[in-house]
Amino acid sequence: MKTKILLFPLLLLIIISTLIWMIIPSWKIIQTKKLDLVERQKQLEEAQTKNKLVDNLISVYDQKTSERNLIEEYIPTKVNDEEIINNLIYYANIQTGDKEIKISDISVAKPVANKGQTGKPPIPQIPADVDMENPIFPGGIVGRKMEIGTPLNTPVSFDADVSFVGKYQGLKEFFNKLKIFKRANSVSSFSILRSGTGSSEALTVKAKLSFNFLDKYNPVEVASSLLESSLDMSVAEKIKVNTNEVMKVIVDSKGRENPFLP
Amino acid sequence: MVNIDLKTNSERPASEASTDFSLMFMIFLTVVTLGIWGGMYFWEGSLTKNVQATDDQIKMETTKLSRQQTKDVMDLQNRIRVANEFGDGKNMLLDNLAEIEKLLVADAYVNSINYSSGVTTITLMAKDFVTLAKQISSFKQSGGIFTNVSTGPAHAGSDGKVETTISLKVN
Numbered sequence: 001m002k003t004k005i006l007l008f009p010l011l012l013l014i015i016i017s018t019l020i021w022m023i024i025p026s027w028k029i030i031q032t033k034k035l036d037l038v039e040r041q042k043q044l045e046e047a048q049t050k051n052k053l054v055d056n057l058i059s060v061y062d063q064k065t066s067e068r069n070l071i072e073e074y075i076p077t078k079v080n081d082e083e084i085i086n087n088l089i090y091y092a093n094i095q096t097g098d099k100e101i102k103i104s105d106i107s108v109a110k111p112v113a114n115k116g117q118t119g120k121p122p123i124p125q126i127p128a129d130v131d132m133e134n135p136i137f138p139g140g141i142v143g144r145k146m147e148i149g150t151p152l153n154t155p156v157s158f159d160a161d162v163s164f165v166g167k168y169q170g171l172k173e174f175f176n177k178l179k180i181f182k183r184a185n186s187v188s189s190f191s192i193l194r195s196g197t198g199s200s201e202a203l204t205v206k207a208k209l210s211f212n213f214l215d216k217y218n219p220v221e222v223a224s225s226l227l228e229s230s231l232d233m234s235v236a237e238k239i240k241v242n243t244n245e246v247m248k249v250i251v252d253s254k255g256r257e258n259p260f261l262p
Numbered sequence: 263m264v265n266i267d268l269k270t271n272s273e274r275p276a277s278e279a280s281t282d283f284s285l286m287f288m289i290f291l292t293v294v295t296l297g298i299w300g301g302m303y304f305w306e307g308s309l310t311k312n313v314q315a316t317d318d319q320i321k322m323e324t325t326k327l328s329r330q331q332t333k334d335v336m337d338l339q340n341r342i343r344v345a346n347e348f349g350d351g352k353n354m355l356l357d358n359l360a361e362i363e364k365l366l367v368a369d370a371y372v373n374s375i376n377y378s379s380g381v382t383t384i385t386l387m388a389k390d391f392v393t394l395a396k397q398i399s400s401f402k403q404s405g406g407i408f409t410n411v412s413t414g415p416a417h418a419g420s421d422g423k424v425e426t427t428i429s430l431k432v433n
């Protein structure tokens with residue numbers, strides 16, 4: 001009889017301790033894992049959809065070779081500073097007569113990675129502190145996506161300084177020709193100074209031209225979340241239009257043709 | 263001497279039956295509780311296996327996704343994005359010059375132009391102060407790329423010409 005009476009609290013203790021130390025924590029873990037599974041299933045569906053999307057995009061990629069080449073020329077994969085120098089000299093040399101300019105200095109600065117970019121970005125992976133058996137991540141985040149792949153590269157900018165002496169029409173023509181370059185560039189700063197006195201038309205020009213390049217994206221694993229749904233190559237048309245415009249540009253006949261002349 | 267049993271016969275079996283029933287119920291509850299825990303243990307194990315299986319599938323799909331052609335497509339998409347961000351190939355130097363050409367009044371000319379960080383600074387020579395005033399007014403009323411006009415001190419030279427510096431904020 002005494003044994004039977006003792007069994008009651010003992011069983012009660014077993015029930016309560018099982019509830020507190022086993023069932024409740026186990027329930028929480030199960031909820032976490034369920035969320036995690038749902039999130040991963042979504043990610044899997046996404047990856048499967050993206051694989052199908054890539055198949056479609058590849059056909060567009062293969063068809064539009066000329067547009068592709070134009071874009072790859074506009075935003076190149078390398079600095080190609082020799083190409084910059086060669087082209088600037090060439091554009092200057094083909095200007096003759098009143099439009100002649102004499103280049104005195106060209107320098108291409110060493111490219112500096114953009115702010116926040118330090119070489120190739122690291123490959124994000126599942127943090128080492130995450131226990132896959134019990135995926136309650138640090139900070140209490142549950143159902144977190146598995147981060148896979150290397151982010152896209154960011155463009156690296158660099159400057160090219162050019163100094164020359166020439167007449168007003170010559171300098172305008174020279175900067176117009178930069179558009180023929182077919183490579184993204186802009187004038188980030190410049191100074192134009194009258195070299196002579198009186199009616200002298202000679203001008204000393206110093207300009208800082210900004211160029212960029214973009215490393216080829218070639219990681220071990222792509223960041224599929226960054227894959228866009230289309231391959232819109234309309235920018236190639238814009239590049240073409242800009243290039244064609246160069247041939248049409250003439251000095252505005254209204255106002256003053258040369259603001260540096262008295 | 264006859265033994266007399268003072269206990270009633272009906273008391274003892276009723277109490278024992280009740281105790282036995284309660285005990286059986288408690289044992290049943292314990293078994294159910296342990297059963298629930300056991301079930302949850304296997305459920306958890308099954309979920310872990312499913313998560314790992316899904317991870318493996320994700321990795322497989324991602325590996326498939328990481329083929330060279332995908333890299334080429336993504337590289338081109340990135341180049342297109344950068345090209346679009348770069349704008350339509352505006353040349354600040356030519357834009358500045360075109361605007362100055364339009365806005366320069368008669369009897370005024372430019373000695374130097376500097377452009378940096380969105381501000382164009384012009385050293386201007388004018389025939390006289392009236393011409394200078396006209397020129398400043400011309401810049402202010404332009405409504406073009408120059409949004410903010412500020413003029414530095416103006417000096418008249420020995421030849422009567424007035425020299426000043428005008429800063430123009432470029433839009």
